[in-house]
Amino acid sequence: MSNIININFRTIESIGDLENVRRLESIIWSEYESTPIHQTLTAIKNGGIMLGAFIDEKIIGFQFSFPGFNGEKVYLCSHILGIHPEYRKLGIGEKLKRLQKEEALKKGYDLITWTYDPLETVNGNLNLHKLGARCNKYVENCYGEMQDELNEGMPSDRFTVEWWIKEEAVEKPNQYEFDNDSLVIKVVNDSKGYPVPLELDLIKNSESGFLFVPVPSDMQTLKKYSSELALSWRMSTGQVFTHYFQNGWTAIDLVKSQSNPALYLYVLGYVKA
Structure with missing residues (x-):
């Protein structure tokens, strides 16, 4: 094809x-x-x-x-x-x-x-x-x-x-400045290499820079591997997105994780009301 x-x-x-x-x-x-x-x-x-x-x-x-x-x-x-x-x-x-x-x-x-x-x-x-x-x-x-x-x-x-669609496209950086403190879900990979969500950080209150929400790179494969793990990702990310959207943050991009091939990262930016 x-x-x-x-x-x-x-x-x-x-x-x-x-x-x-x-x-x-x-x-x-x-x-x-x-x-x-x-x-x-x-x-x-x-x-x-x-x-x-x-x-x-x-x-x-x-x-x-x-x-x-x-x-x-x-x-x-x-x-x-x-x-x-x-x-x-x-x-x-x-x-x-x-x-x-x-x-x-x-x-x-x-x-x-x-x-x-x-x-x-x-x-x-x-x-x-x-x-x-x-x-x-x-x-x-x-x-x-x-x-x-x-x-x-x-x-x-x-x-x-x-x-x-009438707005000029916002030019995105080739790479975002990233550190573990800006990651709002802590993640470890299990013995098979699948990402597991752990601690959620719902207390960040900075109005500058970016926050990063990790998600599995291949949800359908992960779901076949473990429906319980897939559901855990749904619940964890749902809680995080709901919280930060309600507090002025907007999802503006999605990029591959540079450190963990099992993850993508949603980029959240703060938008003043």
Whole structure:
């Protein structure tokens, strides 16, 4: 698959293409969870956006968004992004998000929001590190109990991210200044090399510099190794993110740990009210 270069990206509006999107959803997740055509069609006729990635005329990825309103502001709610299992790790997700930004600007949006699991570092790397979105809202068990392979057995906690698409991207340092005092979860690796969360630090009150929240580099592999350890990470990180978000901190980046290959680090910056 690495030699495939002829991937085309475009907006989707026809019923035939929308049915192909629904079928792709069924492959990625399940028939039960695929979005009905009448819903996607209505959304794109009323400010929503459906994007597709194609090889020839075969759809291999998609992104679906619809308008949102919080009582004060209209924004674009980015609902689902999916890639066919045979075509992942080709940068398709990032290209769909870049195209989403272009189409959203054409429609007059300046903000795109969406949710993702903060323990899925591939998503975090795309959303925060590459795109420049940020998050200061943690939602516990956002979607209730989910039965698909990625989410089964874990509370569906989520970040709600904001991508302000008219703002200039903030240039991030190649490497953050880091010491153990800025790590808010102490971690050790077990005998198999898997990270284990230990002491939580919820008393930092500095309003300068950065704080770092460690998360496992490969949550799905860790979950197969030990569901109890996976749940421990969910509970520990949930407590930490909730605390610091409520106290003025925002997740602005996700980077690999330089000292422990089993970890990624969320970078928190303090934002004055």
